[in-house]
Amino acid sequence: MLKRTVIGLLRSHEQTGDKAKDPMLKSHFYKLSKEKAWEEVLSTLKKMQGYKVLHEVQSVGEIVLEKRTAFGRTMDITVSVISVNPVNAAVDIYSASRGSFGDLGSNYRVILELYRTLDKKLSAYKTTGNS
Numbered sequence: 001m002l003k004r005t006v007i008g009l010l011r012s013h014e015q016t017g018d019k020a021k022d023p024m025l026k027s028h029f030y031k032l033s034k035e036k037a038w039e040e041v042l043s044t045l046k047k048m049q050g051y052k053v054l055h056e057v058q059s060v061g062e063i064v065l066e067k068r069t070a071f072g073r074t075m076d077i078t079v080s081v082i083s084v085n086p087v088n089a090a091v092d093i094y095s096a097s098r099g100s101f102g103d104l105g106s107n108y109r110v111i112l113e114l115y116r117t118l119d120k121k122l123s124a125y126k127t128t129g130n131s
Helices: 002-008 034-047 106-121
Strands: 013-015 028-030 051-057 062-068 074-085 088-097
Touching (some): 034 051, 034 062, 034 074, 034 088, 074 106
Antiparallel strands (some): 051 062, 062 074, 074 088
16 A cells, blocks of 8 residues: 555556556456446445546446545546446446645545445456456
């Protein structure tokens, strides 16, 4: 976690993906169709304390959230629900802090929190990779 804080001195964004070097930032996969995953992810995000859903575009699978930090900064978070095949979907997250300084690792922590919440809600459907 110290490494993330040091990186966060300079960087004010973080994202997940298939090829992420950090295993905690790898895409999460669920054995659900994109439509079903979309419904589950959206309803879960709408219930999360401290997050505000600003925009949702089901056709492209994007949900835009806003979170205010304890220090008054605003974070913009984009959650993407991607169809891997007809029965599997992946969820990726991009989080960025507004302002000129780094985020001290807060975007990293927000991504982990979102994934923890989604994995808990969708635990019955969690898979490893695009199998």
